[in-house]
Amino acid sequence: MKLPWKIKLLILLSIIAGIFYLDYLVQHDSGYVLIAFGNTSIEMSFWFAVVLIVTLLLLVRWTSKISKGSVNLVKKSTGFILFGSAAAAQKRAEKGLVEFIEGDFKAARKDLLKSAHNVQAPVLNYLAAARSAHELGDETQANELLLKAEEVASEDSLAIIITQARIQFSAKKYEQCVATLEKARKISPRNVLVLEYLRNVYTELEDWESLERLLPELNRNKVGSEEERLALSDKLYLALIDLAGEQASRMQTKNAIARLQEVWEDLPKEVKKRPAMVGAYVQQLRRYDGDAIAENLLRRHLQKDWQDELISLYGLLAGEDLDRQLIQAENWLKQRPADAALLLTLARLSLRNELWGKAREYYQGSIKQKPSAEACAELGRLLAAMGEHELSTQYYQQGLKSAANVQSKLPLPKPA
Template identity: 45%
Template sequence: MKRTLLILIVAMLLGALTLSAIQADSGYVLIALGNTSVEMSFWLALMLLLGGLGLIWLVLRLFRGSIRAGQAVTERLFSGTSARAQRRTASGLVSFIEGNWKQAQRKLLRAAPKSGTPLINYLAAARCAFEQGDNHTALELLHKAEQSSTNSELAVALTQARMQLMSRRYEQCLATLERVKRKAPQHPVVLDLLRQVYIALHDWESLKQLMPSLRAYGNQNEAALEALSSQLHRALLEQAGQRVRGLGPERAREALASTWKDIPSAVRKQPDVALLYAQQLVDNDLHVEAEAQVRKTLEKHWSPELVRLYGLIRANDAGQQLITAEGWLKKRPADALLMLTLGRLSLRNQLWGKARDYFQSSLTLHKHPETCAELARLLAHMGEHKKSTEYYQQGLLLTTERLPDLPLPKEPEPTH
């Protein structure tokens, strides 16, 4: 109220002063253009000037208002209101989840300009384009996503890395993830994608270095991590065995022992890992070390595969090997695979009759082609060729599916 009264008083004073100035000296303004001249008082000219400026200001304001109104109408026609954009985005995401890529991409891109979260629209649309095989459009949409929002680099990079991984562009995916990892070294999704890339590239050393981060910050449960650790160390064992093959027993022994020592104790106790280590020792002619490893493992964890391998190991003391295996037989008298191993160890000790008995006992418990072949070979060298042929036939039939019933020629009559 006071402010209005003050403005009114000031206006009245200014009006009085202006009226006094007009009465004191009206002045004049002369405008001449060619042969035409216009003369008027100064105050009239001032009023006309101010009125003209006010009219220009009003016209410009109306013009700007009409432009804004036109833009608003255009946006409503082509993009719709913010509420409509949100509804269209939600519908597009539903189509995205359903796998309706074409429809989802169309809805998400139409809603993006008025969406409150354009980053989501462009990222999902990029994935839609990728799923339709349009990699060029997918890349363009990723660029739009990066420009649509601040702090969008991580989300864009992860989306790009997933698409590169799915298209098996592993080297490009690795480059993308390594760039992101420098900024987000503990992000669980970055770590998991790196895990998948390293496995695909068989880059086991890098996966080994990543394992502590996966345990500390990854999103996998304990069982999955143990399975991953087992897979990793099996691969490292195979890699070490292949790397030293043909380089001599001493270098092979050192390399394999070093790799085995680096394996966590919980993984070393797994029979399949112990089997792989022993197999690598055998493949590099380290039979003494392989025998000790298999024997120690079988004393704690019984494994049919390790039992079979024990019969193939050529340790220095074949007699002691046979005694060790026969000790296991007391606890497992009905183990067909152990009988096969005992038969092979009997052959190494040149106990032909004992080997024959063990092979036959194994076949009584379980008919296996490998046992048939061993017994057939032994019988052939013992001069029992007919029986040898019968066991070879048995083993051959065990390796094939059941033959159909078909007509066959009669067997020839034996000649005297």
């Protein structure tokens, strides 16, 4: 900041006045200083003593600067002798990083540690060297090098924490890895790499509840591709439904169904529309005699959004009104007369209604459209109960062929 000329003039006049006043004091009152120690005494004027003290102070300061310069020179010389020049160290560090990327961890560790003392960013050397030590199986040195990285880092470095988490994850120390990653999240809550590692470690731990809490962050920060996020979501919610099923197995039937319904209601609306979720939930309800609830849900879902993979499941359910259930499926058949899965479902529902002839027709229609091991085996079972054993055997054999999908080329004994 520049001072106004008036202030500058005032300062100059003050300095001149001070010099004149000091000269006046020296001429009219020189003062007196006596220094005595033992039998020796030194006398001098006050102003001479002042000049002497100032001179000594300047001499001490000058000597200190020379000493520091000498020490720095010695340090630099020693560093040069032991580690080479800074340029050489930088080249060696670059070589070590290339070796690290290429997977030559033994050479990388050596070059990175040799050059760490004489590069501008030694923290990179120590982090890569720590990873190299881990890859070589030396966990003790890896931890020591991470501590060195913390010592030379200017602040609490996120890179150090992520490296530590990466090492812990690779060593399958998942609980420790979670704690490390949570520390990283406090520094950088939206860091994609941190979120990605948390996703992976929760998946390995099968900690579905923690992963569910993390999922909004993963979606918000677009961690992974859209397909990967959708696959993760499916895996998560299917696991939560299975977990609810396991919890329900330790309860009475009424409480078990209530637990399943509670979990289902907590799922996001768009998730409950996915066929895989509906199918998994219906299967769990079947385990605990929840057919009526499952049939109602599945019927409403199929009326809005038809999926072939769910129609077969509809025939396995015993709803509250079996007649109405059969009529509903026959109404669907009007729109899809050649649907093999729907015909199989109608055959099963006909059996539940003890309509044996109709069941037989629907089974045969399903097999005609698309032979399946299930349809053949179930029709064979029905025909055996109706006394048609020869035809029953034929369908059983056809079912076995459908299950194998190809006829074996292995030789068979010739008829006698």
